[in-house]
Amino acid sequence: MKIIDNIKELKEELKKIDGTLGLVPTMGALHNGHLSLIKKAVSENDNVVVSVFVNPIQFGIGEDLDKYPRQLQKDTELCQNEGVKILFAPMVSEMYQEDKKNLTLICPPYEVVDKLCGKSRPGHFDGVCSVVAKLFNLTKANKAYFGQKDAQQLFIIKKMVRDLNFDIEIVACPIVRETDNLALSSRNQYLTQSDRKLALNISKALFNIKKLFNDGIDDVRALVDSALKIMEGLDVEYIEFVDKNTFNFQTAADKNTLVLIAARVPESNTRLIDNILLWDAM
Numbered sequence: 514m515k516i517i518d519n520i521k522e523l524k525e526e527l528k529k530i531d532g533t534l535g536l537v538p539t540m541g542a543l544h545n546g547h548l549s550l551i552k553k554a555v556s557e558n559d560n561v562v563v564s565v566f567v568n569p570i571q572f573g574i575g576e577d578l579d580k581y582p583r584q585l586q587k588d589t590e591l592c593q594n595e596g597v598k599i600l601f602a603p604m605v606s607e608m609y610q611e612d613k614k615n616l617t618l619i620c621p622p623y624e625v626v627d628k629l630c631g632k633s634r635p636g637h638f639d640g641v642c643s644v645v646a647k648l649f650n651l652t653k654a655n656k657a658y659f660g661q662k663d664a665q666q667l668f669i670i671k672k673m674v675r676d677l678n679f680d681i682e683i684v685a686c687p688i689v690r691e692t693d694n695l696a697l698s699s700r701n702q703y704l705t706q707s708d709r710k711l712a713l714n715i716s717k718a719l720f721n722i723k724k725l726f727n728d729g730i731d732d733v734r735a736l737v738d739s740a741l742k743i744m745e746g747l748d749v750e751y752i753e754f755v756d757k758n759t760f761n762f763q764t765a766a767d768k769n770t771l772v773l774i775a776a777r778v779p780e781s782n783t784r785l786i787d788n789i790l791l792w793d794a795m
């Protein structure tokens with residue numbers, strides 16, 4: 514496996530490879546969720562590039578850019594074990610020569626960013642789309658792998674690929690959870706013991722909504738109330754029901770419903786997100 518930190522060498526190395534190329538963009542601190550994407554990419558492509566880049570332009574003021582976990586040595590070993598061809602881990606100055614305000618950015622439309630995570634994180638998806646577009650252009654990968662864990666991000670990236678005719682296939686990968694159903698996240702490292710207990714109530718609330726829906730309850734208000742009871746003690750930023758194909762809000766759940774939650778866990782003030790499809794046939 515080649516570990517590359519600059520664009521020139523990345524391009525040279527990519528010229529040498531034969532066959533198809535899969536890309537897995539990450540911010541590092543790799544866990545089994547990331548590894549599921551990497552394994553799928555390795556199984557479907559002749560070559561895989563994993564990028565590890567904590568992208569500053571997708572963080573807002575006061576967010577956790579500085580404390581975000583960075584563990585390149587461990588990430589390198591994990592990628593090596595999975596048969597990754599290139600680990601691309603550039604410095605910020607390699608990716609951006611200017612401040613965000615002076616960069617050409619890809620800004621998804623208001624309609625898709627003025628809700629859910631985009632609402633509390635203004636500019637976040639501009640940063641995400643811009644770095645992902647750069648990685649698509651740099652690698653010219655055939656396929657790129659993204660987790661359903663970041664459902665709004667996945668929706669927006671698919672739209673960007675469609676709208677701008679990127680010649681790449683987006684592969685969506687299911688959420689990987691701990692045995693107790695907590696969704697894996699690099700930010701779980703911030704959680705204290707009591708935080709982790711409380712954080713579990715996010716997935717508990719989602720799975721309970723799914724159960725109630727299967728029992729015949731489709732009223733969003735009733736389902737939200739049931740979830741808020743379970744999530745007492747958490748600072749719930751949003752709990753929303755959307756149509757998974759359009760991300761339009763719903764008042765009654767149906768077979769296309771995706772339920773999304775963002776909540777802060779009090780002690781460590783960690784913001785976590787999770788989601789669930791009410792009907793599994795995707």
Ligand code: AMP
Nearest residue numbers: 539540541546659660662663688689697
């Ligand atoms: P991040 O490093 O958080 O930017 O995540 C990189 C990629 O891994 C994104 O496409 C995420 O959606 C995906 N990912 C993160 N956590 C999980 C998880 N628990 N299950 C599946 N995919 C995940």
